[in-house]
Amino acid sequence: MxxxxxxxxxxxxxxxxxxxxxxxxxxxxxxxxxxxxxxxxxxxxxxxxxxxxxxxxxxxxxxxxxxxxxxxxxxxxxxxxIARTFQNIRLFGSMTVWEHLLVAQPHSESAWRRLLPIAWANPAAQERAEEVMAFFGLTELRDRPAKSLPYGIQRKVEMARAVTARPKLLLLDEPVAGMNHDEAEEIRSLMIRLRDTGLTILxxxxxxxxxxxxxxxxxxxxxxxxxxxxxxxxxxxxxxxxxxxxxxxx
Amino acid sequence: MSTYYASLLAESGILLLGALSVYIILATGQLSLGNGAFMGIGAYLSSYLTVALNVPLTLALVISAIAAGIIGAIVAFPALRLKGIYLAMATVGFGEMVRSFFLNFDTMGGSGGYRGMQHISVGYVWLWAGGILIAVMLLERSRVWLEMQAVHDDETAAGLIGLNTVVTKISAFAAGAAVAAISGGLFAHHNVYIEPANFGFERSVDFVLAVILGGSTVAPGSLVGSLLLVFLPEFLRPIADWRLAAFGSLLVLVLLVRRQGILDRSLIRMLTFRRAAA
Known part of the structure; x- marks a missing residue:
């Protein structure tokens, strides 16, 4: 084995x-x-x-x-x-959904380029964020402060943030706690789609x-x-x- | 423009740099009440370089900024273990330490102060102040700034999403110290006389005040705060002895009504007619 x-x-x-x-x-x-x-x-x-x-x-x-x-x-x-989410959601209070998807991406660029505006220095990071945003169906909410969103969507933002880090293993701490049946089903199908992209989930x-x-x-x-x-x-x-x-x- | 107003304008440019130095550190959730000391280090070091060693001023400012940045990084190490009010107290202690060092530093005049610097124009002050303001505004759109915000909002979560929070916090302190040193160098060469009392606790509080009044969540807030802090007491002159009291009340009022300070992201969006992000 x-x-x-x-x-x-x-x-x-x-x-x-x-x-x-x-x-x-x-x-x-x-x-x-x-x-x-x-x-x-x-x-x-x-x-x-x-x-x-x-x-x-x-x-x-x-x-x-x-x-x-x-x-x-x-x-x-x-x-x-190894990327994770938290049982009691821990999003960043001052950031929009879009910023959450940029902040956790792995550092491929040099230190100096990280000091420049993302739009100039790192279009690849923006593409990656767009991609993940679309996968999780968050595109409409791009510029909303993440913490102002409904609970169920906050969980999705947190999952999306973890996914942008390009993990091999995703740890989800009670991903459907406090959700209704429909919301939980949506998370379930997201998790299956994530697994089908090759991600391992605990x-x-x-x-x-x-x-x-x-x-x-x-x-x-x-x-x-x-x-x-x-x-x-x-x-x-x-x-x-x-x-x-x-x-x-x- | 009268020389009087020119000197007020220079003063506000110097204050802007001091405010930005606090703003950069505050962006990672750390409050420094000791940036007056970094300003003093910049003032003394750059003056020594220009007066005693005939180094050109611009080069002297750059050297002072680098030196203060290194000292800032060293100070930040023990400060990493402290949070909130405890960190603030430690920076006050650092400030007093540096001030009393200069008081006893007889090579550069000790309590008698140091003179002999060449006078610089208000234009030169604002070249630096404006340049650094723009640099910070560009930095605000960068990856590094997002990481600083993450550390500010939730340090534990920041670490658990893959950010090196120690490097972020130390770098912010170093950058803040460097900017404060530039402020000090400009102060020294605009006033052409410095003494340790210029760089005490009150100076540090002025920096923090400018940030909090103008807006602590956006860099241009420091600009608004610095201009207000310098010019408002002047415009309140007609009410003579009451002007400082009036100024103080105004400050309290702003903080009660707008905790984030005068400028914030949504106000900037409104002023520039951009789409509000709901």
Whole structure:
């Protein structure tokens, strides 16, 4: 088997004696949509924060395409190919949609050209932003301050911003939280289209129906421990999962 | 134009550069109350270069700007760990440190001040002030500026979308320090006399005031602020002793009604008849 895109071995994160994550092991193969589920406080967001370098893992390794990125600062991890969104949307308050799509693009140009107006110095960045804007259906909203937009659209802007960084792996933290059915369906089809362009997606989600119909593979966390994994139908039938999560939840 | 108004105009050009130096640093969400010190470094260094070493003024200004930029970057390193009010306090401390250094720096007159500089015209002052204003306005359309805005809005998120926030913050401090040094060099050669008291806390506060009054989200705001700060007290002269009080009330009023200052993006759009972005 080829090296998985993302590989975690024994990743552990503690906060003053509380094991937010202990001995996490998982693999994300290229070109798949993989889900992480679990009850509140199970360590899902901690997992994302540890992968992206927002937290330093206390033990274990995070490897992207075989490269150990565990102790890297977050900006280097992003440039290596992991982009993310946030559970509580974190857009930039002073920027328009258009500016969000420019700011996160990888630096291909020289430092001096980055000091010049984008319109003169970097038409390629503008083309890329146009492209992503059209893909996400945001073209009409180009000059709107991103934070003034409805919640569902803000989530799309955040996803689009992450995509402009040209990641290999996209981490989505509850991409459909607080959305109605139609909005969630739109995000689902966007994610499938993104996967079809070759992007690999790892997502955290509470909405079980959503996850079951979308993901190729699932990991189930509870109290920071991996309690189950498998294809959606296997996880759905697993009594441990039902106990920990589904049974109580519904 | 009378020499009196010419000197006010020169003063506002010098203040504009000081305001821009604060504006650049503020664009990354850092408030510096110590830019008077960078101005002082520029004033003393450029004066020494022109008077003692006969370096041409323009070259002396460039050298001072580079030197102040390096000092700015060094100061920014410890400041990286501080945010908000704590950072502001640290910059006040830095300002006082530099001022007392010049007070005891006898080679250049200490508390007695330093003189012998060649006088420069108001035109030369505004060549620099206008040039740097335009440069900052162009910078505002660049990738680097977007990165600065990102650090300003949400530093954590900026790092997590792939921006090196440390480099951004240090560069902003260095650039701000360099611009303040130019302001100082021009001040020294326009006034032809400098003393440490010229570059104290009040000077730093003046810079910040010009930015906040004129508009802290667009570069031309600094221009509006600097002109108002210098000329308004003059126009209020008829009310004699009350003019500073009136000026102060006006300032409070502006801040209450328009927190972003007089100029902002939407006002500029309106004034230039461009389509409003909803």
């Amino acid at each position: 080829s090296t998985p895109l993302l590989q975690l071995t024994g990743v552990t994160k503690t906060f003053g004696g509380i094991h937010a994550l202990s001995g996490m092991v998982c693999e994300v193969p290229e070109g798949k949509i993989v889900g992480v589920i679990g009850p509140n406080g199970a360590g899902k967001t901690t997992l994302f924060n540890t992968i992206t370098g927002a937290y330093r893992a206390d033990a274990g390794e995070v490897k992207l395409k075989g490269v150990d990125v565990t102790q890297w600062p977050s900006y280097r991890i992003v440039r290596e190919g 997502l955290i989600e509470h909405d079980m129906n959503f996850v079951m119909r979308l993901c190729d593979y699932l990991y189930v966390l509870d109290f920071g421990v991996l309690i189950a994994e498998g294809k959606p139908e296997e996880v759905r039938a697993n009594p441990v999962v039902l106990d920990a999560y589904l049974g109580k939840d519904d």
